[in-house]
Amino acid sequence: MKIAGQVSLSDLPRICPLLCRKTHPEYGETDTRVVEVRGVRFGGERPVVIGGPCAVESQEQTLNVARGVRRAGADMLRGGAYKPRTSPHDFQGTGRDGLRILSDAREETGLPVVTEAMDTRLVEQVAEFADMIQIGSRNMQNYPLLAEAGRAGKPVLLKRGMAASLVEWLGAAEYIAQQGNLDIVLCERGIKAFAGGEYSRYVLDLNVIPAVRAHTFLPVIVDPSHATGVAAMVEPASRAALEFGSQGLIIEVSDPSSARPQCDAVQSIDPDTLASIVRFAHARADSSVEKESFA
Ligand code: PEP
Ligand code: MN
Numbered sequence: 001m002k003i004a005g006q007v008s009l010s011d012l013p014r015i016c017p018l019l020c021r022k023t024h025p026e027y028g029e030t031d032t033r034v035v036e037v038r039g040v041r042f043g044g045e046r047p048v049v050i051g052g053p054c055a056v057e058s059q060e061q062t063l064n065v066a067r068g069v070r071r072a073g074a075d076m077l078r079g080g081a082y083k084p085r086t087s088p089h090d091f092q093g094t095g096r097d098g099l100r101i102l103s104d105a106r107e108e109t110g111l112p113v114v115t116e117a118m119d120t121r122l123v124e125q126v127a128e129f130a131d132m133i134q135i136g137s138r139n140m141q142n143y144p145l146l147a148e149a150g151r152a153g154k155p156v157l158l159k160r161g162m163a164a165s166l167v168e169w170l171g172a173a174e175y176i177a178q179q180g181n182l183d184i185v186l187c188e189r190g191i192k193a194f195a196g197g198e199y200s201r202y203v204l205d206l207n208v209i210p211a212v213r214a215h216t217f218l219p220v221i222v223d224p225s226h227a228t229g230v231a232a233m234v235e236p237a238s239r240a241a242l243e244f245g246s247q248g249l250i251i252e253v254s255d256p257s258s259a260r261p262q263c264d265a266v267q268s269i270d271p272d273t274l275a276s277i278v279r280f281a282h283a284r285a286d287s288s289v290e291k292e293s294f295a
Contacts, residue, residue, distance in 0.1 A: 017174075021214070046282060047247055048075045050249065051251045053079045053268070066105035066109045072277075074274060074278055081099045116134040117134070120144050140159060150179030185218065188204070200230060201226065204237055206222075224238045229264075249281070
């Protein structure tokens, strides 16, 4: 029986001809297209580590965390100025003020900034301040938003929808590419599966990483913070992600000596733990181990 809308990985050359390995033999079976964000190279020799708060809450909080992220040896700063929250009564972010704070943090630390654009009407504003535009899991199939982000002239970090198949995820990336922007980094951030909040927030789909790398030349990174929702799981999940071929990590970090974050406090790690993850990532990349596994 034929079912409407049923697609499989063999349909990728039709669904995403701009991104698919099959339609781009110039990348061979394993080459990655390097995406550069102010000198930081996704898909380059070493994995890219991004750290920062869940939300930009204040200048002091963000600068403190940004300093910790830089000291840890990470490459980029994250932080949401506009936050997608389950309840409209919860803290929604600091908006334009938050974007200014992020650019101050970049000025001081030299770390390039990635932050989320939730709405087509805000893409231009986010692009004005950010070095990379994040599309959140909840918006992965917001096609007008993907097109707008593709036109904004900045690299895009495309998080996987929490219930999206690989074909749907790559199809979403194609909407960005169609605007002439191939500077796209994919991010696995956990999917809705059995864990359902009982022992972790989502299920980190490590298995998708080698599949992404087999089917597209775009770099792929992992968000172990939202995938697990548990601070103690972030470091082991990061190591596992790298073993599976992840080309980077995006991690929520908070400063233990400051006020508790309003958003995702229990999954945030301290800068020392981030430093330990960075050391592992670099040591692994610099050794020959990588060549023996998926990556
Ligand atoms: C985030 O990274 O700030 C975030 C909200 O993540 P996700 O879209 O993956 O839930
Ligand atoms: Mn968060």
